[in-house]
Amino acid sequence: MEIVVLIKPIPEAESRLRATPDGRGLEPEGVKFVLAGYDESAVEQALLLKESLPGSRVHAVSFGPARCEETLRAAIALGADRATWVEGPPEGSDDPVLAARALAAALQTVPHDLVLGGKQAGDDEEGIVPGAVAELLGIPSFGYVTDLRSSGPSGLTFLRPTEAGVERWEAPLPCVVGLQQAWNDPRSAKLPNILKSRKAPILKVDWPTTSKALALEAKPRSIGEKFELPAPRTGAKMIEFKTPEEAAEKLVRLLREEAKVFP
Amino acid sequence: MPDFSLTAEQESLRDAARKFARTEMAPKAAECDKSARFPEEIYRKAWELGLMNLNVPTEYGGSGLGALEQCLIVEELAYACGGMTTSIIANCLALEPILLGGTAEQKSRWLNPFCAEYHLASFCLTEPGGGSDAAGLQTRARKDGDGYVLSGEKCFITNGPHASLFTVFATLDPSLRSKGIAAFIVPGDAPGIVRGKDEDKMGHRASSTSTIRFEGVRIPGAQRLGGEQDGFSIAMRTLDQTRTPIGALATGIAQAALDHSARYSLERKSFGKVIAEHQAIQIKLANMAQAVHAARLLTWHAAWSIDHGHPGTLESSIAKCFASDAALRVADEAIQIFGGYGYMRDYPVEKLMRDAKLTQIYEGSNEIQRIVTARELLRQYG
Numbered sequence: 001m002e003i004v005v006l007i008k009p010i011p012e013a014e015s016r017l018r019a020t021p022d023g024r025g026l027e028p029e030g031v032k033f034v035l036a037g038y039d040e041s042a043v044e045q046a047l048l049l050k051e052s053l054p055g056s057r058v059h060a061v062s063f064g065p066a067r068c069e070e071t072l073r074a075a076i077a078l079g080a081d082r083a084t085w086v087e088g089p090p091e092g093s094d095d096p097v098l099a100a101r102a103l104a105a106a107l108q109t110v111p112h113d114l115v116l117g118g119k120q121a122g123d124d125e126e127g128i129v130p131g132a133v134a135e136l137l138g139i140p141s142f143g144y145v146t147d148l149r150s151s152g153p154s155g156l157t158f159l160r161p162t163e164a165g166v167e168r169w170e171a172p173l174p175c176v177v178g179l180q181q182a183w184n185d186p187r188s189a190k191l192p193n194i195l196k197s198r199k200a201p202i203l204k205v206d207w208p209t210t211s212k213a214l215a216l217e218a219k220p221r222s223i224g225e226k227f228e229l230p231a232p233r234t235g236a237k238m239i240e241f242k243t244p245e246e247a248a249e250k251l252v253r254l255l256r257e258e259a260k261v262f263p
Numbered sequence: 264m265p266d267f268s269l270t271a272e273q274e275s276l277r278d279a280a281r282k283f284a285r286t287e288m289a290p291k292a293a294e295c296d297k298s299a300r301f302p303e304e305i306y307r308k309a310w311e312l313g314l315m316n317l318n319v320p321t322e323y324g325g326s327g328l329g330a331l332e333q334c335l336i337v338e339e340l341a342y343a344c345g346g347m348t349t350s351i352i353a354n355c356l357a358l359e360p361i362l363l364g365g366t367a368e369q370k371s372r373w374l375n376p377f378c379a380e381y382h383l384a385s386f387c388l389t390e391p392g393g394g395s396d397a398a399g400l401q402t403r404a405r406k407d408g409d410g411y412v413l414s415g416e417k418c419f420i421t422n423g424p425h426a427s428l429f430t431v432f433a434t435l436d437p438s439l440r441s442k443g444i445a446a447f448i449v450p451g452d453a454p455g456i457v458r459g460k461d462e463d464k465m466g467h468r469a470s471s472t473s474t475i476r477f478e479g480v481r482i483p484g485a486q487r488l489g490g491e492q493d494g495f496s497i498a499m500r501t502l503d504q505t506r507t508p509i510g511a512l513a514t515g516i517a518q519a520a521l522d523h524s525a526r527y528s529l530e531r532k533s534f535g536k537v538i539a540e541h542q543a544i545q546i547k548l549a550n551m552a553q554a555v556h557a558a559r560l561l562t563w564h565a566a567w568s569i570d571h572g573h574p575g576t577l578e579s580s581i582a583k584c585f586a587s588d589a590a591l592r593v594a595d596e597a598i599q600i601f602g603g604y605g606y607m608r609d610y611p612v613e614k615l616m617r618d619a620k621l622t623q624i625y626e627g628s629n630e631i632q633r634i635v636t637a638r639e640l641l642r643q644y645g
Binding site for chain 2: 034070073074077188189190191192194195197198
């Protein structure tokens with residue numbers, strides 16, 4: 001099975017985030033971008049499928065600025081066989097549809113039975129790219145997928161947990177899957193593989209190529225208007241009490257009089 | 264000007280170690296410390312990721328890293344738990360004599376199978392009668408046909424209860440002191456090896472330490488490393504290589520103490536404001552930060568020297584000694600900043616002080632490091 005896994009570099013969880021001077025987006029300077037969250041699960045799932053189907057290959061693909069290269073190397077260190085960086089526009093873009101168009105254009109020449117991605121990116125959590133890529137490639141798309149397994153050379157089975165229960169699906173290949181969770185916690189890269197990944201070639205589709213292929217569609221359709229960090233949380237209030245009744249009474253009074261949650 | 268930036272490769276190795284340290288080691292550090300549990304599941308995982316045999320070349324199944332890369336990794340591991348780090352890097356110490364003194368055949372015979380699976384090795388130099396006076400060691404190696412018979416006792420042996428391989432230093436003639444010492448490879452299942460009880464230690468409680476007694480352990484001549492007089496030199500050159508990562512280990516403990524202190528000082532209030540606003544605390548934090556920075560830079564410099572083909576004896580002695588003294592001082596100040604809470608086992612800083620203490624003692628006490636430093640220094644003037 002030719003498995004393409006779409007990955008996006010996202011800020012490391014411990015990063016201290018701030019807005020760009022124009023207030024429209026996240027300031028990337030000083031932020032470490034990593035493979036994490038749902039995309040990390042997607043890489044794990046791609047590797048699990050590869051291991052269960054001899055002869056399969058995993059091809060990691062990332063769209064965006066130069067920082068994609070580090071994320072692709074992380075995927076190679078984990079076990080991806082190949083990696084392609086689809087360069088974004090020099091002025092940058094957060095437009096998920098442009099990302100999907102660029103990725104779909106690049107995938108025209110990349111063999112793919114399964115295109116796997118996180119159900120949404122771990123940072124902006126828009127969840128648009130997998131579905132949009134499927135639409136552009138003209139193949140089915142499935143989101144919120146867990147327990148993804150191969151059912152032979154031309155199909156997949158998976159589960160979709162919903163509020164009403166768990167759906168069990170069978171899907172044909174090729175298709176796009178937005179993954180909720182892999183079977184396993186994502187593995188860690190071994191040191192010797194990290195060293196090898198540093199020397200691995202990264203294929204590059206440069207922006208002029210993508211821009212030409214997309215022609216009029218190469219322009220971002222959405223532009224961030226304002227980027228603000230959440231207000232700092234104020235401290236918790238501890239309620240002192242001797243009996244549960246007293247605790248409940250004090251809590252209700254605070255909710256009513258201070259927090260004004262109900263009249 | 265020297266360039267202090269790390270390569271992308273070095274950063275990715277450090278990130279991998281950091282991730283392992285924070286996700287696997289840190290959550291279990293307090294529990295293992297409290298119960299003196301040897302977390303084998305963590306050590307196995309460290310081995311799987313290649314964090315264990317850092318200095319062993321890849322051709323023998325190790326990670327084949329340079330001294331600076333080892334230091335970057337060790338600092339990250341020690342940030343999470345000094346004791347676990349001691350057990351994880353003990354293989355580097357125990358296998359270095361084979362790397363330095365072994366023939367190509369010995370390396371291939373002993374390192375390949377050892378590194379192909381999870382195994383622990385122990386370096387056996389220190390004896391109950393003396394650690395710093397290594398030339399005066401009393402474990403005897405008697406010639407027996409084409410081999411040797413080892414008799415004697417080693418103590419404070421890291422991973423001793425679990426090791427499947429020992430590198431052992433023993434004397435053929437105690438009167439010759441350093442010239443009488445030979446080094447041997449001893450498999451853990453050799454008849455006559457008696458492992459002592461797991462020692463109850465002040466710190467590094469996730470690590471395991473015991474005596475190892477050799478009661479007439481027969482060793483074929485092919486398991487001697489180097490010549491019959493080369494053991495002492497192999498031991499000293501081994502320590503030249505492994506001392507620097509101890510500086511990194513101490514730096515990791517010190518950095519943890521500083522981070523805990525700075526965070527706490529921004530939360531804890533006294534006299535109506537967070538204690539970070541009191542100059543008394545600011546001065547402490549500044550001194551701690553100076554010590555951590557200096558320790559790290561000395562360690563990096565020693566590693567750089569070794570990676571550039573210098574013996575690094577002076578640099579590594581300075582780095583190990585300074586960083587370990589710094590770690591104890593910084594951990595001590597961390598407890599002071601935490602006040603009464605710092606003295607409680609429910610808070611993380613008292614462990615750091617207990618763990619820091621050992622770094623002044625093992626792999627050459629700091630008194631020995633100062634003697635080495637002075638000797639190397641005076642050589643430049645004499």
